[in-house]
Amino acid sequence: MIALDTNLLVYAHRSRTPEHLKARKAIQAAHASRDGCGIPLPCLAEFWAVVTHPESRGRASTPEEAHAFLRALTEDAGMAVWVPEAGFERRLLQVAHDLRVSGARVFDLQIAVLAVENGATEIWTHDAGFVTLPGLRKLDPL
Numbered sequence: 001m002i003a004l005d006t007n008l009l010v011y012a013h014r015s016r017t018p019e020h021l022k023a024r025k026a027i028q029a030a031h032a033s034r035d036g037c038g039i040p041l042p043c044l045a046e047f048w049a050v051v052t053h054p055e056s057r058g059r060a061s062t063p064e065e066a067h068a069f070l071r072a073l074t075e076d077a078g079m080a081v082w083v084p085e086a087g088f089e090r091r092l093l094q095v096a097h098d099l100r101v102s103g104a105r106v107f108d109l110q111i112a113v114l115a116v117e118n119g120a121t122e123i124w125t126h127d128a129g130f131v132t133l134p135g136l137r138k139l140d141p142l
Contacts (some may be wrong), residue, residue: 002030002037003082003115005125006046008141009039012091013051013069016058019126019142026141030124031079039115041108044070059133082118094134104130112136 006029012025028113029039047070051061061069073079093134095101100107108131113121115136123130130138 001035001119003034003111003118003120003136004030004037004039004043004074005111005130006043007126008124009043009047009069009073010050011126011142012062013047013066014054014095016056022142026124027073029141031077035121036080038082038115038118038120039073040111040118041081041083042111042114044081046107051070059123075098080118082114084114085117088114088117099131099133101131104119 008023008026010018011017012027014020016066017023048066050056051066051069052063052126063074092106093112095113096106096109099109108127112123113132114133116133120136122139124139124141126140128140132138
């Protein structure tokens with residue numbers, strides 16, 4: 001199963017980014033995968049924060065535009081959104097401790113742990129520094 005990271009969503013949403021078409025194709029390929037795909041919940045919040053930020057590169061998206069993009073993926077296309085289950089915080093903190101993850105890398109770690117807990121074996125991201133987690137292969141589809 002494939003997990004999609006925030007940056008692919010941002011690039012697919014932003015038509016003026018050089019990565020736009022490749023990101024859209026990657027998301028379509030992940031969605032068509034026989035193993036399935038999903039979006040960890042923190043990626044939706046991070047997407048919203050990035051694309052609606054008043055100082056974002058280019059023009060900030062309106063809340064309506066951001067919502068329409070996410071709705072097209074999740075409701076219209078039926079892409080799964082993975083949410084934490086009970087005890088997630090304990091598991092996340094234990095993995096952070098065990099892997100010695102510190103600082104802002106914990107945000108990637110929460111995405112990775114949530115992806116693994118929902119059956120993902122790959123995370124598709126354009127972030128070369130994305131935290132690695134045993135059992136979750138990092139792949140840059142762009």
